[in-house]
Amino acid sequence: MTQSRATDSRWLPQFFLLAVLWGCSFAFIEIGLESLTSIQVSFGRLSLGAVTLILIALATRTRLPRGLKTWGHVVVVAALLNALPFTLFAIGQQNVSSILAAIINAATPWRRCLPSWSHSQKRSPTGLVAWVWCLASRAS
Structure with missing residues (x-):
């Protein structure tokens, strides 16, 4: 199966957008810390992410998990891999540049x-x- 060069590079715009968004998050934290506390910045980032995921789930008609055990796992993962690092980055950026x-x-x-x-x-x-x-x- 042979692919043309045009289809091989379809991922580039998405990759560039991801890189820009990833890099800008530190600048947005710095801007947010000018008028908000680190906890408020972290809560804002988590809220925007949650709203985005819910909108994507609605648009793609993806069902959210129904089991309590599954939501327990989601809460633990979200706390350890999202809430804690986001809060620590905001606290750390009070003392260092973005x-x-x-x-x-x-x-x-x-x-x-x-x-x-x-x-x-x-x-x-x-x-x-x-x-x-x-x-x-x-x-x-």
């Missing part, structure tokens, strides 16, 4: 890759090359 916060956030994957590779049972040269590649791509 640029430094973005750099620290971007460095997270490679700070986690090396310890996991070094503690792995099967340390392979491929794993080390992947970590070095990740480090180099973040540094550029």
Whole structure:
């Protein structure tokens, strides 16, 4: 099956939009902290995200989970992976610039890759090359 070059690059505009939105979030936090507390900034980000997901679910006619156990899992994941980091970033950005916060956030994957590779049972040269590649791509 052969694809044309036009279909191969369809992902580029979406990827660019994602990169812009991801990077702008730190600038928006900094702007928000001029008149709001860090908790208010975090709550605003979470609220906008929740409204967006609900609108997408309505538009695609996706049913929300009905089970109480499922919602319990959703609450735990949302608290640990969304609410806590969003709040900590807003608190941290009271003392550092949005640029430094973005750099620290971007460095997270490679700070986690090396310890996991070094503690792995099967340390392979491929794993080390992947970590070095990740480090180099973040540094550029």
